[in-house]
Amino acid sequence: MAHRRSGAGRLRTITLGLAVAVTTAALPSHAATAAPGTGDGTAHQESVSPLGSAGTSALARPPVGSEPPTVTPSDIRFRHDTLRRGTAREVGLSPGxxxxxxxxxxxxxxxxxxxxGHPTYAGAVALAAKDGVIVQHTAVGTAVRYGAVGAPPELAGVELPADQQIPMRQDTIxxxxxxxxxxxxxxxxxxxERGRVSLDAPVARYVPEFAAGGKAEVSVRMLLTHTSGLPAFAPLWSSYPTPAERLAAALATPLAAGATPGSRYVYSDLGLIALGVLAERVTGRPLADLVRDGVTAPLRMTDTGYNPAPQLRSRIAATEYQPYAGRGMVWGEVHDENAWSLGGVAGHAGVFSTAADLAVLCQSLLNGxxxxxRRILRPETVRAMLVNYNAGLETAYPESDRGLGFELDKHWYMMGLSSPVTFGHTGFTGTSLVVDPLSHSFVILLSNRVHPDRGWGSNNVARRAVARDFAEAMPVRPRTSEAWRADPRDAATVTLTAPLRRPARGGTANFLFWYDTEPRFDSVRVEVSTDGGATWEPLRLVLSQGGRRWSSDGTVSGYGGRVWWQVSxxxxxxxxxxxWSSSTDVSSQGRGVYVDRIIAADRDGLLLHSEGRDAGRLVADGWSSARS
Incomplete structure (x- = not known):
């Protein structure tokens, strides 16, 4: 319902081992203006890092007329936080x-x-932290809710009696x-890092049998970025009788028909299975031991590993009823059929963990x-893992954005935490983590959404809800006492209209603008009418912030630097x-769109001043007031 409101710099290079290089514009020193915990660009006297006191604002310095600003791994400033429990207010978040x-x-x-027809999941655990402070760690629902091991098939999807259900706990595995x-x-x-593997070397150098099926030129990097040309999946568990034969078949799987290595993104379990084998070959040690000694032991992730011990079963969330695999209700064993058929340890699946343990992993990555x-990776390695190596693919699209192993900038589950360097991953059982190095924050969601049946659907709505809640807790502070914000609706176009006092005789319009939208799918368009609002045309914009300037044809979309822009x-x-017309698609959004301090004038004087007597002239259809 409509309503009215009353009265480029020096270049730096990051290198890792062989052939990993990132070149980016250095961050200008004046970028340290974000208020603590907000990333809104509000002026603040303290300067802790070049990203601002909370590390939430980062922009390269493009010349006038260039593409919109962005942020790269070189702009990230690692901290050395140790996790502790605390309150939202301690780190500048909205407790509500x-x-x-x-x-x-x-x-x-x-x-x-x-x-x-059914719940999204039987239960879930979420953990959110910022600047090393755990501000939320909660558990809901049940770890085991439906027919357990040994139940007859007809009871597999039937709720157990209340006294047989197992509540979800914060430390559920x-x-x-x-x-x-x-x-x-x-x-x-x-x-x-240790020189045993080269990122751009053929995988077949380390695993010779991998060369079969046209894969001789597939590199380690291609497997990490899912651009090898391998198919997504093969039913190893049902097609071969022994673990050895299954693994051999995975390594011998040919490229997909017509695939050219390095040219197209196709998410592939088979590629990660091969990487697990590669790690074992170059070290002479089992993958489970490498993960334990290289990751979980140094980080003291005591509840993390493959094939959890039977005595831990009461703490483990059940997954799916799998009679077709002769397994019954899967509980305490890996859900993925291929990983299960390989003995529970594989490069693509098999790890069990808790939210608290994963929080340590996330914080270690935020710490470089x-x-x-205790160090598991060098800082330059972490940066190299966050480069979008798939940006130049022939078929590049948002889902293809990938670093080395990590998904990047995925609004469909990262929401307002997303940025060009926000990283994370999802898991089929209903798990996910999102790490935002610009705000030094992360959120983890673990659920048993396949319990009792994967056919009940995804938990993406819950992933988005948790990420949205946490992102919304980082307030965008108006530059005046009150700004306008486009309501965060899905599949909508909302408008803020400002009638001028009289027809303009040329002149200029100026306003403050903060935007963060899902790239390519959500946008805001600034328009002008010369016929009383009957028709509209885009208004060419020049956006300035500090020493940075760029221009737009009237439409902006994507990452806005988490700063306020002066627009003319x-x-x-x-x-x-x-x-101002803000449009969204059916799901997934950024932090939003804000407009403040609108002033228009020509040679005869003021045409509009949103903070003065014209405040009541603005007509908002799907926009709301945002206050400091």
Missing amino acids: QVGRIPDDLAAYLEPTPDHP FDLASVSKLFTTIVVMQQI GEYRG AELPERATHLR
């Missing part, structure tokens, strides 16, 4: 927004419009599914590969109205 996470998680324990790929990735990167004085535009003769 952080407090929404448990309620939003609990809402998916019952049918919702997204899952009308989850099957991480594909989040396991990150552990394999770290182990491989450790071998690169170190935690409590030349008005056409006889201009009568200005309008």
Whole structure:
């Protein structure tokens, strides 16, 4: 409903081992202006790092007329935080927004419009932290809710009696599914650091049989970025009788028909299985031992590993009923059939963990590969892992954005935490983690969404809800006492219209602008009308912040640097109205769109001043007031 409101710099290079290089513009010193914990660009006297006191604002310095600003791994400033429990206020977060996470998680324990016939999951655990402070760690629902091992088939999807269900706990252990790929990735990167593996060497140099099926030129980098040309999956568990034959078949799998290595993104379990084998070959040690000694032991992740001990079963979340594999209700064993058929340890799946243990892993990455004085990766390695190596693919699209092992900038589950250097991963069982190095924050969601049946659907709605809640807890502070914000609606176009006092005789419009949207799918368009609002044309913009300037044809989208921009535009003769039109797709959003301090004038004087007597002239249809 409509309503009115009353009265480029020096270049630096990062190198890692052989043939890993990132070149980027250095961050200008004046970027340290973000208020603590907000990333809103509000002026602040302290300067802790070149990203601002909370490390939340980062922009390269493009010349006028260049592409919109961005941020690269070279702009990240690692800290040395140690996790502790604390309050949202300690780190500049909104307690109310952080407090929404448990309620939003609990809402998916019952049918919702997204899952009308059943719950999204039986239970879940979420953990959120910023600047080393754990501000939320909550558990909802049950770890075991449906027919357990030994139940007859007809009871597999039937709720157990209440006294047989096992409540979810903060320390419940989850099957991480594909989040396991990150552990394999770290182990491989450790071998690169030690000179045992070259990133751009053919995998067949280390695993000769991998060359079969047209894969002789597939490199280690291609497997890490899912650009090898391998198919996504093969049913190894049902096609071959022994673990040895299954593994041999995985390594011998040919490229997909018509595939050219390095040209196209296809997410592939088979590639990570091969990387697990590669790590074993170059070290002469089992993958499980490499993960233990290289990751979980130094980080003291005592609840993390493959094939959890039987005595831990009461703490483990059950997954799926799999009668087709002769397994019954899977509980305490890896859910992924291929990993299970390989003995529970594979490069693509098999790791079990808790939210608290994963928090240590996330914090170690935010610290540049170190935690409590124990290092698992070099800082330059972590930076190299966060480069989007798939940006130049023939078929580049948002889902293809990948670093080495990590997914990058995925609004579909990262929401407002997303940025060009935000990284994470999801797992089929309902797990995910999102790490935002610009705000030094992360959020973890672990659920048993496949319990009792994967066919009940995904938990992406819950992933988005948790990430949205945490991102919304980082307030964007208006530059005046009150700004306008586009309401965060899905599949909507909302407008803020400003009638001028009289038709303009040329002149200019100036306003403050903060934007962060899902790139390519959500955008905001600034428009002008010369006929009383009957028709609209885009208004060419020049955006300035500090010493940075760039221009737009009137539409902006994507990462805006998490700063306020000063925007100016030349008005056409006889201009009568200005309008800000924000459009979103069916799901996934950024931090939002804000407009503040709108002033328009021509040679005859003021045409509009949003803080003065014209405040009541603005007409908001789907925009709301945002206050300091």
